[in-house]
Amino acid sequence: NCSKACPKDKAIRKFVIRNIVEAAAVRDISEASVYTSYTLPKLYAKLYYCVSCAIHSKVVRNRSREDRKDRTPPQRFSFNRAQQGNRPGQQGQGQGGPQRS
Numbered sequence: 001n002c003s004k005a006c007p008k009d010k011a012i013r014k015f016v017i018r019n020i021v022e023a024a025a026v027r028d029i030s031e032a033s034v035y036t037s038y039t040l041p042k043l044y045a046k047l048y049y050c051v052s053c054a055i056h057s058k059v060v061r062n063r064s065r066e067d068r069k070d071r072t073p074p075q076r077f078s079f080n081r082a083q084q085g086n087r088p089g090q091q092g093q094g095q096g097g098p099q100r101s
Helices: 023-034 051-058 082-088
Strands: 010-020 042-049
Touching: 010 023
Parallel strands: none
Antiparallel strands: 010 042
């Protein structure tokens, strides 16, 4: 981002997987397509940020001096739809949220 020379082991890495086609156009393309089960390709990119750019673009947050010594990676959540109740800030089924029918 800032074209600063940053050591590769110090840089903050972010692996991004996105659809090439935006979500609004996926339905139009699938309806116009001749092939019935064609999966659209994805865009894979590995982004490297220096520390200041990662903080500025909110990839990571600043931590207190004691918490910076903790080198364990943060807890990762799977993107499985069946386990959405395990995510913080989300109310899953049966946790007192509004009942949908």
